[in-house]
Amino acid sequence: MASASERKPWDSSNLRKYCLNFEEIPRLPFDDPRVDELISSNPVIIEGSNLVKSATDKWNLEYIERHMGVTTNTVYLSRNHKFKYFDDKKIQSRTNPRGVEFSPPMRKVEMKVEEFMKKLREWKRGDERLYMQQSLTAAVGPNIVQDFVGFNWKWINAKQKTHCWGKLTSNLLYVSMEGNVTPCHYDEQENFFAQVYGYKRCILFSPDQFQCMYPYPVHHPHDRQSMVDLERPDHTRFPRFKDAKGVEAVIGPGDVLYIPIYWWHHIESLMRLGPTITINFWYKAGPTTIEYPLKDHQKVSIMRNIEKMLLEVLQDPREVGPLLRNMVLGRFD
Numbered sequence: 602m603a604s605a606s607e608r609k610p611w612d613s614s615n616l617r618k619y620c621l622n623f624e625e626i627p628r629l630p631f632d633d634p635r636v637d638e639l640i641s642s643n644p645v646i647i648e649g650s651n652l653v654k655s656a657t658d659k660w661n662l663e664y665i666e667r668h669m670g671v672t673t674n675t676v677y678l679s680r681n682h683k684f685k686y687f688d689d690k691k692i693q694s695r696t697n698p699r700g701v702e703f704s705p706p707m708r709k710v711e712m713k714v715e716e717f718m719k720k721l722r723e724w725k726r727g728d729e730r731l732y733m734q735q736s737l738t739a740a741v742g743p744n745i746v747q748d749f750v751g752f753n754w755k756w757i758n759a760k761q762k763t764h765c766w767g768k769l770t771s772n773l774l775y776v777s778m779e780g781n782v783t784p785c786h787y788d789e790q791e792n793f794f795a796q797v798y799g800y801k802r803c804i805l806f807s808p809d810q811f812q813c814m815y816p817y818p819v820h821h822p823h824d825r826q827s828m829v830d831l832e833r834p835d836h837t838r839f840p841r842f843k844d845a846k847g848v849e850a851v852i853g854p855g856d857v858l859y860i861p862i863y864w865w866h867h868i869e870s871l872m873r874l875g876p877t878i879t880i881n882f883w884y885k886a887g888p889t890t891i892e893y894p895l896k897d898h899q900k901v902s903i904m905r906n907i908e909k910m911l912l913e914v915l916q917d918p919r920e921v922g923p924l925l926r927n928m929v930l931g932r933f934d
């Protein structure tokens with residue numbers, strides 16, 4: 602019988618079940634030279650960086666409640682465990698090619714931290730789930746500002762320089778209920794995802810899996826999200842999804858997961874293991890060097906630009922699909 606210190610804090614009963622199997626994301630010590638070899642083209646979990654040690658040493662829900670400050674925070678509410686992001690600037694009935702009004706799968710409210718924590722404590726089955734996703738700014742309490750200043754900026758600034766990334770655009774604080782899921786999507790920024798408290802399962806797919814992931818059209822409010830429901834994939838509508846090749850890892854306090862730009866990621870707070878706290882570090886991409894053959898993420902960017910240009914000239918998004926189909930069907934096989 603493993604001792605308490607060796608006993609894993611979680612097991613497969615804390616994980617949701619999916620139809621795919623995943624390879625493991627590599628884990629490396631922060632000072633291992635292979636970390637920099639992997640970064641910018643592969644995900645990697647970096648151990649021992651102390652990137653957010655000033656937070657992992659002290660932060661839990663009680664500390665956040667006490668020190669988050671008096672400003673309101675962005676909290677998403679969902680009727681189920683999925684928190685699927687949508688761009689409310691893209692919600693116009695005409696951009697929804699199936700002609701139905703877009704019904705947002707979650708709603709965004711502004712909430713004081715005390716209210717958020719009270720709702721978490723009093724939550725019962727059937728209530729809306731909550732997920733605080735708040736940008737860390739100087740408006741938070743002084744203790745949190747001090748902990749933020751205490752991050753290992755020397756290490757992460759050196760990473761930003763080594764990999765020629767653009768500027769740090771934001772740090773978001775994520776306070777999640779157990780079992781919450783952020784469905785599969787990609788972002789157009791580099792991301793250091795630092796786990797502070799609790800355990801999260803991260804499932805990632807490379808940009809070269811584009812054909813298996815079926816992203817929504819760029820003009821859709823769910824732009825950058827996969828149309829495939831990982832829990833109940835529609836293999837008729839999305840036949841190639843069964844061939845998707847993904848990698849996964851469960852990260853815990855002190856782990857930093859590098860999520861490369863354009864990489865698909867699905868994130869879940871483990872079930873029945875309590876709340877989780879994460880801080881992400883989003884960086885603008887570095888300068889694009891054009892070398893042939895082009896990289897897969899560059900082709901995703903090209904496809905995005907083509908969709909945007911077509912919408913610009915066609916005006917009606919319902920014409921984008923038919924024009925692309927007419928352009929390629931039977932002509933490039």
Ligand SMILES: O=C(O)C(=O)[C@H]1CC[C@@H](C(=O)O)C1
Nearest residue numbers: 775782783788792868879881
């Ligand atoms: O940092 C990112 O890129 C994200 O997608 C975050 C949005 C919700 C977060 C989560 O852990 O559920 C991850």
Ligand SMILES: [Zn+2]
Nearest residue numbers: 786787788866
């Ligand atoms: Zn993301």
